Amino acid sequence: MRSSEMTADDKRREPASEHIDVSVLVIGAGGAGARTAIELAERGVDDVLVLGKRNHGDAHTTWARGGINGALGTRDPEDSWAIHAADTLNEGHFVNDPNKVETVTKQMPDRLRELDEWGMDFSRTDGGDIDQRFFGAQSFRRTAFAGDHTGESMLNTLVDRAQELEIPYRENVMITKLLSDGDQLHGAAGFDMESGDLLLFNAGTVVLAAGGYAATYNRHTSRDDENNGDGPALAYAAGAELMDMEFVQFHPTGMAVDENDPEWEPWSGRLVTEAVRGEGGRLFNADGERFMERYSPDQMELDARDVVARAIAEEVANGRGTDNGGVYLDLSHRDRAFIRERLPRMYERFQKLGVDMASEPVEVAPTAHYGMGGVAVDRYGETSVDGLYAIGETMAGVHGANRLGGNSLAETVAFGAVAGEQIAQRVDGPGTVPTRLVRSVAEPHFGDLSEMADRDGEYDVMAVFTEIQDLMWNHAGILRDTETLEAGLDRLAEVRQQTKEMRVGPMTADSFEFAVDIGFMITIAESVLRGALQRTESRGAHYRRDYPEIDSDFQKNIYFEMADLGGMTSHTEPVGTPSPAVQEALDEGHELDYHQLE
Ligand SMILES: Cc1cc2nc3c(=O)[nH]c(=O)nc-3n(C[C@H](O)[C@H](O)[C@H](O)COP(=O)(O)OP(=O)(O)OC[C@H]3O[C@@H](n4cnc5c(N)ncnc54)[C@H](O)[C@@H]3O)c2cc1C
Numbered sequence: 001m002r003s004s005e006m007t008a009d010d011k012r013r014e015p016a017s018e019h020i021d022v023s024v025l026v027i028g029a030g031g032a033g034a035r036t037a038i039e040l041a042e043r044g045v046d047d048v049l050v051l052g053k054r055n056h057g058d059a060h061t062t063w064a065r066g067g068i069n070g071a072l073g074t075r076d077p078e079d080s081w082a083i084h085a086a087d088t089l090n091e092g093h094f095v096n097d098p099n100k101v102e103t104v105t106k107q108m109p110d111r112l113r114e115l116d117e118w119g120m121d122f123s124r125t126d127g128g129d130i131d132q133r134f135f136g137a138q139s140f141r142r143t144a145f146a147g148d149h150t151g152e153s154m155l156n157t158l159v160d161r162a163q164e165l166e167i168p169y170r171e172n173v174m175i176t177k178l179l180s181d182g183d184q185l186h187g188a189a190g191f192d193m194e195s196g197d198l199l200l201f202n203a204g205t206v207v208l209a210a211g212g213y214a215a216t217y218n219r220h221t222s223r224d225d226e227n228n229g230d231g232p233a234l235a236y237a238a239g240a241e242l243m244d245m246e247f248v249q250f251h252p253t254g255m256a257v258d259e260n261d262p263e264w265e266p267w268s269g270r271l272v273t274e275a276v277r278g279e280g281g282r283l284f285n286a287d288g289e290r291f292m293e294r295y296s297p298d299q300m301e302l303d304a305r306d307v308v309a310r311a312i313a314e315e316v317a318n319g320r321g322t323d324n325g326g327v328y329l330d331l332s333h334r335d336r337a338f339i340r341e342r343l344p345r346m347y348e349r350f351q352k353l354g355v356d357m358a359s360e361p362v363e364v365a366p367t368a369h370y371g372m373g374g375v376a377v378d379r380y381g382e383t384s385v386d387g388l389y390a391i392g393e394t395m396a397g398v399h400g401a402n403r404l405g406g407n408s409l410a411e412t413v414a415f416g417a418v419a420g421e422q423i424a425q426r427v428d429g430p431g432t433v434p435t436r437l438v439r440s441v442a443e444p445h446f447g448d449l450s451e452m453a454d455r456d457g458e459y460d461v462m463a464v465f466t467e468i469q470d471l472m473w474n475h476a477g478i479l480r481d482t483e484t485l486e487a488g489l490d491r492l493a494e495v496r497q498q499t500k501e502m503r504v505g506p507m508t509a510d511s512f513e514f515a516v517d518i519g520f521m522i523t524i525a526e527s528v529l530r531g532a533l534q535r536t537e538s539r540g541a542h543y544r545r546d547y548p549e550i551d552s553d554f555q556k557n558i559y560f561e562m563a564d565l566g567g568m569t570s571h572t573e574p575v576g577t578p579s580p581a582v583q584e585a586l587d588e589g590h591e592l593d594y595h596q597l598e
Contacts, residue, residue: 012447013439016189016200021430023047024423025188025201027175028209028231030059031151031412032392034158036207039420041165045427049201050162051170053193053225053513057159060211060226060393061412064151067135067143068413069406070108074125074132079140081105086585087139088407089578090592092372092400093540094555095244098578099379100397100415104407107414112144115413120157121146136274136405137304139590143406148345154409173199175230176516177445178206178238178388179433185238185387187433189442191449196507198446200438204431205387205423208235208375209416212393213245213524217368217477218469219254219269225513227371231394233520235375236527240383242560243396245373245524246531249403249541250478252308253277254367256326264353269367272346276331276362277301279342283312284328284361285320291327306402306541309366313478316365326365331357366478370408372399372541373531376559381419387431389423391415396557401540453512457501461511461518464498468521471495476528481545485533492525526568527560534558534570 024040026033029052037050052059071084084105089096112130116122122130123145135143146153162169175190179200188201210231215222232242253272257264277283283301285291295311296303312327321327331339336358339347343357350357375383375390377397382389392412399407433442475488499518505511535558537551538544556572563569578586 012451013443014198014446014450015443016446017197019200019202020049021202022049023203023427023430024049024205024207025203026050026207026209027188027234028052028059028207028211028392028394029056029169030061030209030211030392031155031158031409032394032416033059033207033209034155034162035413035416036209036391036420036423037167038158038161038165039417040424041162041167043421043424045424047430049168049170051173051175053172053174055171056169057155059155060222061155061409062152063223064154064409065148067133067145067150067406068112068154068409069135069138069142069404070112070144070410071105071140071142072109072112072130072132072144074129074141076132076140076142079142080585081109082581082585083139083588083590084108084142085578085582086588086590087137087592088398088404089400089582089586091137091402091404091540093402093550094400095539095557095575096400097397097557098576098582102579102582103379103418104398104411104414107417108410111410111413111417115154115157118157118161121153123147134593137592138404139592151409154413174513174516175210175234176449177441178234179437179441180238180385180388181437182239183386185385186431186437189445191507193513194508198449200433200442202430202432204429205427206389207381207419207423208388208390208394209392209412210234210394212374213371214248214368216469216472216521216524216528217248218466218473219365220368221251221254221269221271227393228517229371229520229524230517231390232374232527233523235383235385235388235390235394236523236560236562238385238388239562240385240388240390241376242527243373243376243557244400244531245371245527245560246476246535246542246558247372247399247401247540248368248476248528249305249370249372250309250366251369252305252312252366253329253364256322256324256363256365258324267353271367272329272362272364273343275343276329276346279331279338280334281329281331282333283308284330285315286322286327287320289320291315291320306543309478310543312364312366317479321365322363324363324365326363328361329364330361332359332361334358370399370403372396372401372403373527379418380422381415382422389419391419401542449507452504452515453506455502455504457503459498459502461502461504461515464495464502465514465518465521467495467498468518468525472525472528476525476532479543479545480532482533485529488529489526489533492522492529496522530560530568530570531558
């Protein structure tokens, strides 16, 4: 067809360069994706493809250091899966889905033993058992760990196992759209980030294991190019529901730096381990006041993450913060040898940056760490769209209003196994994207991608990306109220306009990846802002200055979905009831001990 003969509609269509047929497509190669693929392969489903945006073995999971929970009872034999579940519900302020919590906590002892069998280098007791310690708030020591590299060790183990099982993996692919008719999933569309080729996957079952959304905030603990909300946003656009997006965990002590200083800027938001406070670190505001005396005179710096994060945010908001928007964390009353021995990595990191922890304080501020919300799924990880599963950090339901440290790695392997088992029972060969969907959804989408690459607008991609992150921090951060949240939604509408006028660049450029992410981040921002506005109470990590108390009538989950004519709608549903075993553990009244910071 000559271009003069093309209609406007034709111009927007573009065919895929490559068609890939597969029974199960696993989007994401972190802990969750790898574990699902292993379960499928072990159950005889060999037509599986795992893909990720990075090289094989490189996913955000490698950044988890502290540990992974499971009631093995190595150190505390009285621990049990039911007490683990009770702790999780307590910390989640009872808006977790008790079914999913039970699934994870019941599975975990077996999942840990299996990782051990597959070669994970767990730290061990003198007797050779998998060692366990406290991590954050728990009633018993149940966090297993591999030195300070638990996530890396776990993912290496899973990758080795996947290779033994000859599970195919494809690197550097970004999925940009799921192909569904709203009720049934048929495949996915994306592009090869190295060649720029447009890819169409025919797959009857798709597992989204694409991570979370904490990096939609400007100060965060994730890598910049991960956790931008791809998973939840892809599911939402395909017709699935999101849930509890307003619950975002802020770690109290991220690095607060001069963002204009190129040496410091990459460190913005990076974790300053809780162990600094555990070893006696004291927090001071810019006026030299040990402000935790006002917020938590008994627990002081060792109170729960959300309490300390809120206290720091209040100090900064009230003009008592440092120029870099933080406060001081001081360990200089300890001697150098002690700091070097107990906190070697922290000591070295700051030493390299010219700050001597033994003689001066470091600057810290809260940092977005984990999104407890995500895709709404059933007990097997399946969404309301037939054939679409969401697991790991992409799914919602396990953590409620606040996450227990060590529970997210647990969720990846537990739900990987559960979803894999369920999918193995239903798979019957590769799916096919119906021609009408190829014509009406996939090809126009590829056309849009090509048009975006050619776009030469007024706005720089990274400037828009940062604008959204700033918006999230300023309008949906730690201290929320009606006015700020509503202003955030207004601002979001303006930013949405800017995205239509971005200078993007070719599909192989970083700017193209970030431009696609911007689209995902807008969905995330809207759902977080709307959820935070709708939840007129304070619960767990969600704090409303204008509704500072918990409201028992709000023991509900908020669901978001796309309306028929576009636009986001929401509704609430009450949470489920714990099983008798978990209720019994709850009635026993085990207390979470927040003083065990490691
Ligand atoms: C600094 C830090 C420390 C942590 N420490 C702990 C800890 O000690 N214990 C604990 O339990 N949890 C911890 N967590 C949380 C935990 O690491 C994560 O929740 C978990 O690793 C998530 O695993 P996942 O498999 O769901 O996703 P990820 O590991 O994030 O993997 C996502 C995968 O999806 C791919 N992907 C994403 N988008 C796309 C797309 N559009 N197309 C194609 N592929 C895509 C990515 O390339 C990647 O392969 C920590 C988190 C951070 C940030």
